[in-house]
Amino acid sequence: MVRAMNGTAQVLAEEAEAGLDRSPLYLRIRDVLADAIASGRLPKGALLLEGPVAGLFASTRTPVRQAFALLEEAGAIRRFDGRGFLVGQGRSGPKRVALTAEMLGLGEEAPALRKAPGWEAIYESLEREMVHLSVFGRHRINEVELARARGVGRQVARDALTRLEALGIVEKDERMRWTLVPLDEQRMRDLHDIRVSLEPLALVRAAPFLPPAERRAMTERLEEALAVYPDLSVEAMDDLETDLHITCLGYCPNRELLIALRRARFMLNVSKHIIGVSHRMPADEPFIAEHLAVFRALDVDDSARAAETLRHHIAVSLPKVIGRVAELREAHRPDMPAYAVPATR
Structure with missing residues (x-):
């Protein structure tokens, strides 16, 4: 008799089955974009932005960002003095082309890689x-x-x-x-115990597999954000948290470790839904410099220092989160x- 799966197992099973095959979504997005570039459907100089591309694939921006990093590393796209990437190499400016599903081979004869579920x-x-x-x-x-x-x-x-x-x-x-x-405060402390113990370990395991181009892109986003803070959207702040705590750690080959971290990820959601929503942006940026210190260590292949820096970052964040939650409870x-x-x- 087949036993019914619990909620977490069901989610993992559905994620594994999503799309046309079981390879990660960002690899499938990369392959589709690479084919469109090689065939000429995406012309040289075409501007690629995360949001519009994510819309065509019915995905979030994270797998698109990962796909862009791999394509840049392969020389299929390049950065320029502006937002996004340009197809091909050279010095010409951006060619603003209206991207369509057909250009990427995602028409009726080749449906999108992942139909967005109703939920x-x-x-x-x-x-x-x-x-x-x-x-x-x-x-x-x-x-x-x-x-x-x-x-x-x-x-x-x-x-x-x-x-x-x-x-x-x-x-x-x-x-x-x-x-x-x-x-409550005890639950927040319990979840932080998990993060302090497991995230640094996951980072050490992930470091050898993190593509250099993607690591550089994450570092650049942090530098740009630090320069303009607090003029950042809630979405931009969440993207920066996602870069380190989800995307970067996602390269850890130990899937059981990542599953164990899944529930503790709730603490990131607490900050996302409180900072800039129920609360104003803090006068002093809350984590960007600390994230940069982690990536600086990764840049010189010092994964031990990166892990210790991450451990410290998580540890010092606990009083901040507890304080924000307490303020929310008192004021709203x-x-x-x-x-x-x-x-x-």
Whole structure:
């Protein structure tokens, strides 16, 4: 008899099955772009930007960014004095071409690599709502009411909750009811213990596999952000966190280690949904210089120093996050959504 998978296992299985094959999405995006360049469908000098390309592949920008790094390393695209990349080599300026699915071979005869599932349309706002609500204790979540409130089918609502379950934001109680896990100080400390112990190890394992071009691109984004802070969007700040804590560590070949880190990643979501949303940007930038120090160590192949720098960065971030959550709890009252009611164990 086949046992039903728990939420995390289901997410991992679906991620492995996504697309036309099981290779990572960024490699498939790279291959499609490389073929379009080689065939001439993408002309020399064409401007490639992460956002429009991600839209054509129904993906986030992270795998597109990884694909661009590999294409740059191969000489298929190049940087220039502007945002994005240009196809081919040379000194000519950007050729602003309106990218289409057909140019990339993604027309009806070759559909997109990954059809965006329905839950993605509601996920980001739902995650933010859940994170804010978790600050105020445990709540029971009604799946039917959630679907009605968001104007989606029940399966879409369940799929979104399953993703939240994989991050430890919600869980099922002994009666298989969805419950929102409260975000108290002890839980934040527990999750930080996991990150302090495992992220530095994952970084050491990942370092030999991190493409130099992608590492340089991450460093440049940090330098540019540091120069203009606080004139940065919440999305830009989240991208910088993603570069180090998710994309970079994602090159670790120990998949079990990455699975163990998945739930602790929730702490990144807390900062993302509080800084710049419920709170103003801090007067002093919160992490950019610390991330730069990690990449500086990686640049000289000193993975031990990079790991120790990362460990220190995670350790000193804990009081900041605890403080922001405490301020949120004191200064705001949650708007109680129709699908949530306070619960006690």
